[in-house]
Amino acid sequence: MKKKLLFMVFAALAITTTATNAQTTVWDFGNSTDWPENSGYSTNTVVNNFGIFPGQDLSGNAYANTGQLEIGQNSGAFPDGFTATKRFKFNGSSYETGFLPVTTPPTKRYFYFAVAGPVTVKVWFRTGGSGTRTLYITDGTNLVGSLGSDSSNDRLILTANYTGTSGNLYISCDAACNIMKIEVTGALGTTQTLSVNDFDQIATKVHSYKNQVFVSNVLTATEVKVYNVLGALVKSFTTSSDTDFQLNQTGVFVVNVKTDEGEKSVKVLLN
Known part of the structure; x- marks a missing residue:
């Protein structure tokens, strides 16, 4: 009986220690x-x-x-x-x-x-x-x-x-x-310094050259939206294959791509 009581006491102490630690x-x-x-x-x-x-x-x-x-x-x-x-x-x-x-x-x-x-x-x-x-x-x-x-x-x-x-x-x-x-x-990990591209979690890539925007490595249906610096939508379409397009404007734009994997936004400069 004493052994059983001691076991119950130690078990209770273990639970308390876990909770408070x-x-x-x-x-x-x-x-x-x-x-x-x-x-x-x-x-x-x-x-x-x-x-x-x-x-x-x-x-x-x-x-x-x-x-x-x-x-x-x-x-x-x-x-x-x-x-x-x-x-x-x-x-x-x-x-x-x-x-x-x-x-x-x-x-x-x-x-x-x-x-x-x-x-x-x-x-x-x-x-x-x-x-x-x-x-x-x-x-x-x-x-x-x-x-x-x-x-x-x-x-x-x-x-x-x-x-x-x-x-x-x-x-x-x-x-x-x-x-x-x-x-x-709760337990923390080790926080590593992030870079601008650390949210690049989907396979689709976006880049620009002069006045051309390229959307590559398209694996599934991908929704593409282009915004100007004021946040206005200037172009929107869906593609299931690699594509490229031009805008009749110059400057900095944000290209947002959305797939089943997730979505990301990429800044491009057109000139």
Whole structure:
């Protein structure tokens, strides 16, 4: 009987230890040691296993002040009692004009980090201005969680459960937002610095030469949409084979291709 009781006690202790030893990582942007105030990030950077992707505009210029940290700005208490002192500021949307969030991977102004499996992510955030602004957590293809906020309800906590395998998670927004703190419960991976082409997950390729656009390695029915720098759709068609076309315009354009594998957007210069 004593042996049975001892076994039950040890089993209970093992369960308690497992539950309380769940790995939790916190990036608190009020921590001046880890996150000193700066004028923004213009290159892809990983700090404390946390990725910062400023990205480029349609002309290939880096976005300035993408991650500006400002002491004393947007401070205040959240509903759970957390009090923020600084913000990590998104100076705009994470997506090119004309593209819907989540249905295409973020292309600018986003955060990313590697996970080793299922995790729970919490983000304390505020908007960057008037109107409803939505924060997203994705795995680059699927929506993991989202939450919208406006100036009347402006201190929110987005909680999302990721149930997938190892890979990167991405935090993005559809307009300017301010991130105060991020907490991840579960095992992280090692976050590697991303490049602009790291979302190239489908086989179809897009490139341009002079005023010609080439769509190659087409394996299945592929929807092609071309947008100008203002986000206006200038051409749209579907093809099941390699093709090329011309536009009676010059400048920078975004070619979005969508297949059963997924979709991606490629910037091209026509002259």
